[in-house]
Structures are given as structure tokens and as C-alpha cells.
Amino acid sequence: MAFESVGQISVAGKLTANAPLAPLVWFKSGGTAQWLFEPKDTADLCAFLEQLAPDVPVMALGLGSNLIVRDGGVPGVVVRLGKAFARVEALDATTLNCGGGASGILVSSTARDHGIAGMEFLRSIPGTVGGFVRMNGGAYGREVKDILIDCDVVIRSGEIATLPLSELGYTYRHSDLVDGCIVVAARFCGEPGDPAAIQAEMDRISASREASQPLRSKTGGSTFKNPDGGKAWELVDKAGCRGLTLGGAQVSEKHTNFLINTGDATSTQIEALGEEVRRRVREQSGVSLEWEIKRVGLSAPAQTKDDE
Numbered sequence: 001m002a003f004e005s006v007g008q009i010s011v012a013g014k015l016t017a018n019a020p021l022a023p024l025v026w027f028k029s030g031g032t033a034q035w036l037f038e039p040k041d042t043a044d045l046c047a048f049l050e051q052l053a054p055d056v057p058v059m060a061l062g063l064g065s066n067l068i069v070r071d072g073g074v075p076g077v078v079v080r081l082g083k084a085f086a087r088v089e090a091l092d093a094t095t096l097n098c099g100g101g102a103s104g105i106l107v108s109s110t111a112r113d114h115g116i117a118g119m120e121f122l123r124s125i126p127g128t129v130g131g132f133v134r135m136n137g138g139a140y141g142r143e144v145k146d147i148l149i150d151c152d153v154v155i156r157s158g159e160i161a162t163l164p165l166s167e168l169g170y171t172y173r174h175s176d177l178v179d180g181c182i183v184v185a186a187r188f189c190g191e192p193g194d195p196a197a198i199q200a201e202m203d204r205i206s207a208s209r210e211a212s213q214p215l216r217s218k219t220g221g222s223t224f225k226n227p228d229g230g231k232a233w234e235l236v237d238k239a240g241c242r243g244l245t246l247g248g249a250q251v252s253e254k255h256t257n258f259l260i261n262t263g264d265a266t267s268t269q270i271e272a273l274g275e276e277v278r279r280r281v282r283e284q285s286g287v288s289l290e291w292e293i294k295r296v297g298l299s300a301p302a303q304t305k306d307d308e
Contacts, residue, residue: 006077009051012040013082021069021078024061026126028218030069030267031297033078041084042154042184050158052077058156059296060182062128063103066135066221071267072298079182081130090114094191095149100130100184104137107188108202117193119147120201124209126221130183135294136170140205145170149187156180173225173292214252218261223274224289232289233257236277239284246273259293268300 007017019036022028039045049058057076061067085101088110096116098107104122107129111119121142125132133151136144150164155178169176177183209215224232236242236256244251248265251273252258259270278289 006035006052006056009048011037011048012044014038019078021061021064021074024080025064025067025069025220026218027064027068027220027261027265027267027270029071029261029265029270031071031073031300033074035077036080037077038080038082039084042152042160045079045154045182045184046158046160048158049154049156052158054156058180058182060100060130060134062101062131063126065126066131066293068220068267068271068293068295070271070295070297071300074297081128081182081184085130085184086128090116091187094189096188096190098129098186098188100128100133100152100182100186102129103127104129104132111188111190112195112198112202115193115195115198116190117198117201118142118190119188120198120205123202124205129186133168133183133186134175134177135173136168136175137173140208143170147188147190149189151186152184153177153181154184160184212255214254214258214260217252217258219252219258220270220293222257222292223259224257224278225292227287227289230287231257235281235285235287235289239277239280241277241280244273244277246276249273251277266300271295 016036019033021033022030037048059074059078061078061080081101085099087099088102088106089097091097094116096111104125108119108123121140124139125137132144148165150162152160152162154160226232233256241251242256243253247269248262249269250260250262252260259274282288
């Protein structure tokens with residue numbers, strides 16, 4: 001099946017060709033998705049992937065909070081889980097069943113409402129369950145691996161599987177989930193807690209983030225992984241990169257492990273600034289920072305003299 005034949009697949013949800021992705025990601029930059037699929041439910045997603053030619057690439061998109069979509073766009077199909085996947089419900093006194101499209105704020109708030117402690121850190125992760133299960137998201141001393149029981153994934157062939165924590169191969173900001181599979185649900189387990197105390201901890205986390213991170217800017221969250229025994233932001237700062245700019249992209253003055261779009265930055269500029277920061281840190285400290293932000297899609301075609 002040719003890529004253009006994707007549109008011939010019958011879906012219950014919404015399938016859009018050449019869909020702009022910039023409005024859907026935090027950086028507000030980048031190109032289009034060749035196809036954007038917003039499934040009605042898990043059955044719709046499974047049926048679509050089953051009919052999709054095996055050579056068509058598939059990528060899941062959550063809130064786009066930790067993502068650079070390159071200016072040349074994303075080939076194949078981008079799957080965005082909407083409201084149907086954003087439900088969170090309590091299974092018992094300490095366990096939540098969460099849809100892959102549910103935000104960290106919704107999960108932590110639902111946990112609070114049911115007196116479940118241990119999930120407050122999710123308040124500070126600006127993404128969805130699907131994203132932070134895939135990357136073992138974490139903050140304030142906790143990670144997804146500390147609370148995950150298992151997750152439901154739809155694999156590229158359209159089959160659905162339930163994977164326990166032990167099969168995810170979690171390490172720092174990494175899992176063994178293969179490309180093309182989509183996390184549609186997960187079960188998290190906490191411990192009994194007092195809703196007032198849980199709210200107080202969530203408030204503390206929220207205030208700490210507000211004070212230290214450029215949350216009101218167009219950003220992509222933490223840019224680089226913390227190296228063993230160190231802090232990425234300290235290395236970036238020591239390399240003299242605080243406030244460094246490239247076109248409309250800037251290293252945040254407030255938190256140097258954040259890149260921001262000051263207005264009209266292209267994804268090319270944002271990624272190039274990140275690479276320049278990596279170069280300067282490597283030159284100054286000998287440490288090669290690893291990207292934490294996921295970079296997807298194709299680079300924009302190089303301009304020729306005739307284009308300028």
C-alpha cells in the first residue's frame with residue numbers, strides 16, 4: 001500500500017492528511033504529519049494499524065511537551081490519543097487505571113481524590129501516560145518504574161498486549177518498548193494517604209517548578225539527560241551557555257537545561273542550538289550530554305541561492 005493509500009482506510013475516528021504539528025507541540029514549531037490519526041477508541045486504533053501497510057512508519061504523539069518536530073515534517077502516520085484515552089479510574093484503594101492520553105496532572109489529581117499517595121510527582125510531568133510510560137518519566141526523586149504495575153500497548157501489527165513492569169527494561173529515561181507501539185493504558189499503584197497531605201505535596205512541587213522553570217515560555221522541558229553523578233543544567237551553565245541564542249531559539253536564563261522558542265524559532269534553529277550547547281559542554285567539561293527531548297521527522301530541505 002502506497003503512503004497516499006492510507007486515506008482509503010476506513011476509520012471511526014479522524015484521519016487528516018498533511019496535518020500541521022506545530023500547534024500540537026509545546027515548542028510551536030516544526031512541519032506537518034503526512035497523516036494524523038486520532039482514533040475513536042482502542043478498537044479503532046487496532047483496526048487501523050492492522051490494515052496499514054507494514055512499511056508505513058507510525059509515531060505516537062501526546063501533549064508534545066518533550067518533542068522537537070523537525071521542519072521537514074513527519075512521514076507516515078502520527079497517532080494522537082484524544083479524550084477517549086484520557087480517562088482515569090480507581091480500581092481499588094491504591095491502584096489507578098489510566099488511559100494513555102491522560103495527563104500527569106489528571107492522574108495525580110485523581111490519586112489525591114481517592115487518597116492514593118506516591119503519585120504526586122506526576123503533577124510535574126507535562127505529558128501523557130503514553131509518553132511517560134514509554135520514557136520512564138520522573139521528577140522529584142521518583143520515576144514511573146516506582147509505581148507502574150503493567151501497561152497495555154498496541155503493537156505495529158494492530159495486536160494489543162499487556163506488558164508487566166518486568167518486561168519494559170526500564171533504565172534512566174528509557175524503556176525497551178519498540179518504535180511504532182503505542183501505550184493505550186497503564187495501571188499505577190501507590191499507597192494509602194491523606195488527600196490534604198497529598199495536595200500539599202502537589203502544591204509544593206507546583207511552586208518549585210514555577211519558581212525554577214520557564215513554564216510560560218514555548219519550551220520542550222528538560223533538554224538533556226543528567227549524566228552519571230552530575231546535573232545537565234550545571235554543565236550547561238559552566239560552559240557559558242545561559243541565555244545563548246541562535247535565531248529565535250534561546251537557552252533559558254531561568255533554567256539552563258531548557259531551550260525556548262522566543263517567538264519565531266524554527267525547529268532547525270532549536271535543534272542546532274542544542275547541538276551547539278552539547279559541543280560547548282563537551283569542550284569545557286569533557287562530558288557528552290545526551291538528548292532527553294525526542295527529535296522526530298525530516299530536516300527541512302537546504303535552501304539554495306535561488307530560494308533566498
